[in-house]
Amino acid sequence: MAKDPLLTVLKLAQEAEEQAALKLKAAQLEHQRRNAQLQALNGYRLDYMKQLSDKQGQQIRAEAYQQFHRFIQQIDSAIKQQNAVVHDAEQQKLHRQKYWLEKQQKRKAVELLLAKKAAAAEAKQLKQEQKMTDEFASQQFYCRKRNTNDLNEY
16 A cells, blocks of 8 residues: 555654754753843842942942942943843744744644544445445345245245
C-alpha cells in the first residue's frame, strides 16, 4: 500500500513544531538572562544608595557627592535601557510562544485528520467483513433450505 501523504505532512509539522519549541526555549533563556542583568543593576544601585545612606551624618566632599550622584544617574540610565531590553526580550518570547502554539495546533490538526482517516478505513473494513459474514450466512441458509426441500421431495 502506498504511503499516505498526510504522514509526510505530519512529519514536517512535527519538525516545525520542534524547531519552534527550540526557538521558544532560547527566547525564554534570553529573557531570563536579560532580566537577571536588570536585577543585578537594581541591586547595584541599591548597594550604592545604601553606601550613601551609611555616610549620612558624615562629612562628604562636594566633589565626591557630585561624583556619586553622576554615577547613580548612569546606573539609572543603564536600568532604563535594560528595562527596554527586557521588554523586547519579553515581546520576542511571546512572539515565539505564539508561533510554537500555531505549529502545535497544525500538528494536532494533521494527527486528527490521520485518526479520522484511520477510523473511516476501519469502519469500512468492518462493514465489508459484516457484509461478507451476512452473505456467507445467507448462502448457508439457502443451501440448508434447498437441501431440506430436496430431501422433502423424496
